[in-house]
Amino acid sequence: MIRNELFRRQMKAHLESCASCAAFNDSLNKGVSLIYDSGEILVPPGFKDRIVRTVKEKESETFAQPITPAPAGLAAAAMVAAAIALVVFEYQPQSPTEMAQISQPAEEILHTQMVSPVQIPQVSFTEHELPAIVELQPIPETGRSDAGDDGENDQP
Amino acid sequence: MSGNAAQSETIHHLSKTFRDVPLKELDDSSVVAAQLAGSSLAFTELVSRYQKRLLNFIYRTIGDRERSEDLVQEVFVRVHRHLHRFDQEKKFSTWIYTIASNLAKNELRNRSRNPLVLFQTIKKNWDSEDRPVEFEDPHYRPDDLFRKRHLREMVEWSVAQLPQHHRVVFVLREIEGKTYEEIADITGCNLGTVKSRLNRARNRFAQVIEPLID
Numbered sequence: 504m505i506r507n508e509l510f511r512r513q514m515k516a517h518l519e520s521c522a523s524c525a526a527f528n529d530s531l532n533k534g535v536s537l538i539y540d541s542g543e544i545l546v547p548p549g550f551k552d553r554i555v556r557t558v559k560e561k562e563s564e565t566f567a568q569p570i571t572p573a574p575a576g577l578a579a580a581a582m583v584a585a586a587i588a589l590v591v592f593e594y595q596p597q598s599p600t601e602m603a604q605i606s607q608p609a610e611e612i613l614h615t616q617m618v619s620p621v622q623i624p625q626v627s628f629t630e631h632e633l634p635a636i637v638e639l640q641p642i643p644e645t646g647r648s649d650a651g652d653d654g655e656n657d658q659p
Numbered sequence: 660m661s662g663n664a665a666q667s668e669t670i671h672h673l674s675k676t677f678r679d680v681p682l683k684e685l686d687d688s689s690v691v692a693a694q695l696a697g698s699s700l701a702f703t704e705l706v707s708r709y710q711k712r713l714l715n716f717i718y719r720t721i722g723d724r725e726r727s728e729d730l731v732q733e734v735f736v737r738v739h740r741h742l743h744r745f746d747q748e749k750k751f752s753t754w755i756y757t758i759a760s761n762l763a764k765n766e767l768r769n770r771s772r773n774p775l776v777l778f779q780t781i782k783k784n785w786d787s788e789d790r791p792v793e794f795e796d797p798h799y800r801p802d803d804l805f806r807k808r809h810l811r812e813m814v815e816w817s818v819a820q821l822p823q824h825h826r827v828v829f830v831l832r833e834i835e836g837k838t839y840e841e842i843a844d845i846t847g848c849n850l851g852t853v854k855s856r857l858n859r860a861r862n863r864f865a866q867v868i869e870p871l872i873d
Contacts, residue, residue, distance in 0.1 A: 526869075527862075527865050530865040530866075530868060530869040530872065531861055531864065531865040533868070533872050534814075534817065534864055534865060534868035534869075534872070535833050535864075537810055537813065537814050537868065537872070538814050538818075538833065538834055540807070540810055541807055541810040541811035541813075541814050542807050542811065543711065543715050544711075544714055544715050544718050544724070544727075545711070546710050546711050546714055547728070550710055550714075550728070550731075551703070551706050551707060551710055553732070554706050554710065554731065554732050554735050555702070555703055555706060557732050557735075557736065558702070558732075558735055558736050558739045561736050561740075562739065562740070
């Protein structure tokens with residue numbers, strides 16, 4: 504067990520002088536020899552045939568299995584593609600304007616949206632024009648009296 | 660000549676060679692090559708060579724006879740399924756012991772996590788008289804059988820006191836007689852870890868078995 508002869512001699516010398524190590528070594532050697540004395544386990548009769556049969560059965564099960572289902576990633580990709588197709592084909596243009604928008608080339612639409620996403624008209628008024636414009640604006644009728652807003656009638 | 664044609668010719672040549680030589684006379688690597696070359700009896704020869712050794716190794720590690728038999732079967736199922744992946748430059752025995760060791764460790768891990776399995780194992784060990792007849796060698800006399808059974812129980816109990824990582828290393832070294840290098844390959848540990856675990860396992864085993872010896 505100990506290959507190095509020098510180490511073996513040192514160990515032997517130490518075991519002769521050290522009682523606790525000698526006792527430990529004795530227990531270990533006896534214990535290990537007990538393992539051998541207790542004998543080997545015998546294989547049950549027909550064990551080899553059973554193993555070979557099991558292996559063949561497992562292999563045939565493997566080959567008999569149906570085609571493995573598609574991986575989850577492929578299934579997910581198929582679902583996404585189906586959803587996109589549904590959205591595209593479900594959308595039906597309702598009016599000639601929409602038809603015209605749809606018939607507009609995609610690049611043109613994209614260009615318009617990218618260059619000027621929101622078209623805000625730049626209008627300026629002179630001081631003389633402004634009162635006339637304000638007068639022209641209709642006042643929205645809310646159904647509530649103006650008197651109620653200042654809170655005078657709320658006094659007890 | 661294409662690669663496939665050359666390969667099939669090599670396999671044909673090998674199978675012809677293996678037909679002429681009895682499998683029992685071949686070493687492990689040749690039997691493996693015969694199996695890969697399509698010999699139908701090569702696998703049975705591997706089972707013959709390793710069934711008893713693996714059964715003893717797994718049984719010493721997990722301490723459950725019936726489960727050990729199941730695990731030995733599982734080892735051979737995996738060997739048969741993955742033999743084409745075995746690196747033939749290496750020792751077959753190291754490879755098959757690695758599979759057995761991994762299965763045994765998984766079994767111990769599952770038991771530690773599943774109290775029901777642990778309870779069933781302990782309960783089985785209470786009923787030592789219920790052990791199967793083929794467990795014992797019929798050539799021994801009854802008093803020898805009794806002594807051996809007593810010894811075996813004592814040793815099993817002592818080995819079972821070792822932590823699982825130490826137990827695998829201890830069984831591989833002290834019972835299977837593997838070298839440190841082989842144990843390192845089988846367990847996937849480096850040499851220093853193997854020596855350290857073995858040292859601790861020996862210390863613990865000696866402590867546990869000492870009061871039982873006298």
